[in-house]
Amino acid sequence: MEVECFVSKTLELLQEEREAEIEETKLWQENVSLKDLQSKGVCLLKLQIGSQSTGLYGRSLLLLEPRKHMGVSVLPSNNFGPGDIVGLYDLDGCKPSSQLCTGVVTRISQSAVTVACEDSPDGLNLDTDALYNLMKLANDVTYKRMKKALNTLNGYSSGPASDLISVLFGYSEPGSISQPNDLSFLNSGLDESQRQAVSFALSQREVAVIHGPPGTGKTTTVVEIILQVVKRGQKVLCCAGSNVAVDNLVERLAKAKAKVLRLGHPARLLESIQKHSLDAVLAHSDNTNIIADIRKDIDKAFMGMKKMNDKRDRIHLKREVGELRKELRTREATAIAEVLKRADVVLATNTGANDGGPLKNLPVDHFDWVVIDECAQALESSCWIALLRGRKCILAGDYKQLPPTIKSHTAASKGLSVSLMERLILKYGDSVVRMLTVQYRMNSNIMTWASEQMYQGQLVAHSSVEKHLLKDLPGVASVEETSTPLLLIDTAGCGLSEMEVTDDQSKGNQGEVDIVELHIKALTEAGVKPKDIAVIAPYNLQVDLLRQRLSARHPDLEIKSVDGFQGREKEAVVLTLVRSNRKGEIGFLAEDRRINVAVTRARRHLALVCDTQTVQTHGFLKTLIDHMTQHGDVRTAFEYLQGYSMSAVFYPSTNGCPSLQGSGKPPWSLWLNLFEIHCSTEGPYR
Numbered sequence: 001m002e003v004e005c006f007v008s009k010t011l012e013l014l015q016e017e018r019e020a021e022i023e024e025t026k027l028w029q030e031n032v033s034l035k036d037l038q039s040k041g042v043c044l045l046k047l048q049i050g051s052q053s054t055g056l057y058g059r060s061l062l063l064l065e066p067r068k069h070m071g072v073s074v075l076p077s078n079n080f081g082p083g084d085i086v087g088l089y090d091l092d093g094c095k096p097s098s099q100l101c102t103g104v105v106t107r108i109s110q111s112a113v114t115v116a117c118e119d120s121p122d123g124l125n126l127d128t129d130a131l132y133n134l135m136k137l138a139n140d141v142t143y144k145r146m147k148k149a150l151n152t153l154n155g156y157s158s159g160p161a162s163d164l165i166s167v168l169f170g171y172s173e174p175g176s177i178s179q180p181n182d183l184s185f186l187n188s189g190l191d192e193s194q195r196q197a198v199s200f201a202l203s204q205r206e207v208a209v210i211h212g213p214p215g216t217g218k219t220t221t222v223v224e225i226i227l228q229v230v231k232r233g234q235k236v237l238c239c240a241g242s243n244v245a246v247d248n249l250v251e252r253l254a255k256a257k258a259k260v261l262r263l264g265h266p267a268r269l270l271e272s273i274q275k276h277s278l279d280a281v282l283a284h285s286d287n288t289n290i291i292a293d294i295r296k297d298i299d300k301a302f303m304g305m306k307k308m309n310d311k312r313d314r315i316h317l318k319r320e321v322g323e324l325r326k327e328l329r330t331r332e333a334t335a336i337a338e339v340l341k342r343a344d345v346v347l348a349t350n351t352g353a354n355d356g357g358p359l360k361n362l363p364v365d366h367f368d369w370v371v372i373d374e375c376a377q378a379l380e381s382s383c384w385i386a387l388l389r390g391r392k393c394i395l396a397g398d399y400k401q402l403p404p405t406i407k408s409h410t411a412a413s414k415g416l417s418v419s420l421m422e423r424l425i426l427k428y429g430d431s432v433v434r435m436l437t438v439q440y441r442m443n444s445n446i447m448t449w450a451s452e453q454m455y456q457g458q459l460v461a462h463s464s465v466e467k468h469l470l471k472d473l474p475g476v477a478s479v480e481e482t483s484t485p486l487l488l489i490d491t492a493g494c495g496l497s498e499m500e501v502t503d504d505q506s507k508g509n510q511g512e513v514d515i516v517e518l519h520i521k522a523l524t525e526a527g528v529k530p531k532d533i534a535v536i537a538p539y540n541l542q543v544d545l546l547r548q549r550l551s552a553r554h555p556d557l558e559i560k561s562v563d564g565f566q567g568r569e570k571e572a573v574v575l576t577l578v579r580s581n582r583k584g585e586i587g588f589l590a591e592d593r594r595i596n597v598a599v600t601r602a603r604r605h606l607a608l609v610c611d612t613q614t615v616q617t618h619g620f621l622k623t624l625i626d627h628m629t630q631h632g633d634v635r636t637a638f639e640y641l642q643g644y645s646m647s648a649v650f651y652p653s654t655n656g657c658p659s660l661q662g663s664g665k666p667p668w669s670l671w672l673n674l675f676e677i678h679c680s681t682e683g684p685y686r
């Protein structure tokens, strides 16, 4: 695809995406209820201020949490993430008139969200007993930066990235340069596929793609490549889509003693890596005192100006302030450039690498390499912000997991969701890619299905994980549930239908919540710690139902949507697929990459709760059911009731249908459903 064609098409699709995002945040104008906004994940209602503190560099941090229910606070499932721009509102709603301040989300957990306020909340007189609403705001900074990068790409005639652009758009073929055969690896523990990926990356002239399936040590490999490049005296710009991924790389590189520098709003960085941030390093630079003195001089001149009556004196002082400002800018730019040049690896998010920020102080050809991690989850246009600064690039990620989240279905279907990594693999095939093949996460029974369906059967489980089970964890008893890596709990025929909801985007299934609860009970009674278990569901509504049911008893249990759990792992994963209907409709379970992500989060145990009759209508899901049936334990939801005492009296009703009264232990809804099935023909019952 030619550059002009790519740029004009992408600009158009970005515009569509932008409009979809604005639409979403303007829903309040269309009388969409706040509750509906909350269920769409863009709004959090009735939060109270848990604490208010001053963060680094004087920024105010508000910890907001929902009111406690049975002693715990649980946020509804939502789409908030670190770095999101949000508005804080009083309880009147989420209209501009009720906005109290704006801020940036710095942290979000199941129980609270922390916001770094742009305006000082001191002046707002926030009441610690009052309740507030929080809403995501459309943020055009990212769009502006992507557009700018695309326009620069379009007009790019000569510069460091010329050869790279030429290869990435197919004007010329990727090339290689010879490397010494006896490459000495800094990390002696690398496996063969990781070593090959490192050698390959170093020998590519313009581009190398590192395909890292789940748990295969992608970051370990990327870190080795960067350290090798640094050892050769070259400079690296290293980016990823999310702050968390960038911080992870900063930590790993700093541990290996690389000279790293992290760009980005300090409020968004992990505390442990704050010391590597530009602000922190600048504060210790030689120029700091001079810069502070100039700032003081400017403040003093301003104070003086207020007191002056003589116009000529004021003009004179104004000129002086102008000069001081100029000097301040020059000194600051020099200080930033010095700090940046001293670093071997500069790290930022893709959009943080824009040329309007600190990087504008560096010569355009400063970096030899641009490394982009999580490349398959980023919009290609966001990668170009960084790529325009590199001669060569390394792209790492897994295009068999979920692509970037796109709100506009039209933009996604027209190609906006195709990542640069995917596009290059389609264009050049294996010639630019090396795949990591040894995985260090999953029991081989969990891995095999993903390997066969998504990775051409090439994955091998490392011996340290190959056979590991929950029962091998300290303090965990050996019972059926902890001795099997795969457990299918089939609800087919049990009548545990999905809930009828008007919003067709989200789905819930109370019966599956009941089953999940019973399975969690079995696991925790066997000694598995709740913090080692994740419950994941494809739908936000199901996540909410699960949290309502389970979070009070198990605050450490992580309950998340599949999309929200990408990049993570747990010893045990309980996955509920929710869909159960006569028509065999499975909605967005039909996205194979979503199922791949869900399954590959589990290290030692995967329990799948689903209605096989419904989900097997989809070929890909059928392969999972077949795999679990063949290699794992299978139970029907009916078996789950064994051991549960219940006293009940059944009476045939006048219309011939059985009715039920009684009391018993949960899960009551499950009993009701089963009762319908087992009592439909004969009677009377006692």
Ligand SMILES: Nc1ncnc2c1ncn2[C@@H]1O[C@H](COP(=O)(O)OP(=O)(O)OP(=O)(O)O)[C@@H](O)[C@H]1O
Binding pocket: 189, 190, 191, 194, 212, 213, 214, 215, 216, 217, 218, 219, 220, 221, 440, 441, 567, 568
């Ligand atoms: N060569 C190796 N020998 C032993 N353990 C390894 C090796 N490479 C990676 N690991 C381990 O595998 C785990 C995953 O590694 P890493 O964090 O590098 O993977 P990743 O691919 O970035 O993860 P993800 O799959 O979540 O993207 C870590 O616990 C790491 O220590």
